[in-house]
Amino acid sequence: MLIVAVLFCVLAGVFHHYGLSDLITNFHHLQDVIRQSGMFGYTLYILLFIVAALCLIPGSILVIVGGVLFGPVAGTLISLVAATVASALSFLLARWLGRDLLLKYVGHTATFQAIEKGIAHNGVDFLILTRLVPLFPYNIQNYAYGLTAIPFWSFTVISALTTLPGIFIYTLMSHELASEGITLVFIGKLSVAGLALFTLVQAAKAWARYKHIDPSANHECTGK
Template identity: 35%
Template sequence: MGLVLVAMAAFYAAGLHRSVSLDAVIAHHERLEAAVSAHFAATAAAYFALYALAVAVSFPGASLVTIVGGFLFGPLVGTLLTAVAATLGAGVVFLAARTTLGGILRQRAGRFAARFADGFAANAFSYLLFLRLVPLFPFWLVNVAPALFDVKLRTYIAATAIGILPGTLAYTLVGDGLGGLIEAQEMANPGCAAARTCQIEPGALLTPGLVLAIAALSLAALLPVLVKRLRQRR
């Protein structure tokens, strides 16, 4: 746990959390694309390591980093790199939360944690899968909560790896289309990328279809839990 705390402190002390922004990506998109073309393996490895670190230190801008991954590596490679790195980083947080700090968190969590406990007791895999699919729950919270209630590591890894795929693919596809948006902005306002005046809002990158697809998958993941509860009542 100490290593995670040290990494978290170093990450924020170095100001890396301020370096990741949509404006920065747009401003340096040509350099980023050139680096990927010239050194694909090295840039992919760097992206993988940075993403895993970002998840381990609970960086709140992981969705934006996922978009960058789609922009740089395309939907297939970008989704693969991001999903594996996110699962690895989440696993580090999970293992860290199973230390003595986890017991302290459980005692202080109160009724909120008890609600999580009921879900994990009913069907740990399906419940965790639902929590991963639903975007209403913070990613860092879902990383920690299962560790407080003795969810098995293999269940945690499997549900995490599967559950983050739809959202990861959605954001990666958004990133894959970012290049076209930048090009359109440059045509309308030449030089706006370097000047950081391109008008591309993060919310405009998401389509209703992607959001509805994630919601549908979330409901599907919850069905086993609902069926089990109905059987228990009968």
């Protein structure tokens, strides 16, 4: 809890000056702030990623900015570290605050009930599926899984591995677009990347059918 408190204190001044939502959602503004931060820009980028996840703000724009600023390799590594730490902190925060307290706020939601039933019936297989297939909002999953019985390290390692393909493709494509602009080569690479993601999602769905995992059934049950 001390780490989280210090994190918010460090960023409070930055967010007060620039505005949290504007800083994270304004692409060009975000680029300028990180560039002007020098070596601290790497740290600032990771901290912004973490706070965005904790506040349930999608981190996709940050991944794109990472590709533009840091390149495909460094951008992928930095974004992966940031996303993994953010997921882990959200997960631990849910556990630290306590199941009883958080259940008062999220226990009635269809997302949490579906995840809890999925973990109870299928264990880490369900986690792998929901990380690869966008069934539920990603950042909400972080908190929801913290309220289940899944081990912390299983959650963290699986989240990192399943997040890597998407982060790499987003980072690579954003870097290519910023460097070369919209060209036939870029369109070709984008098509290949889209096909790769589509294939990965379909493979995950096929694997879920093989393992007899039916998240839609869980979701429908919770909606009744």
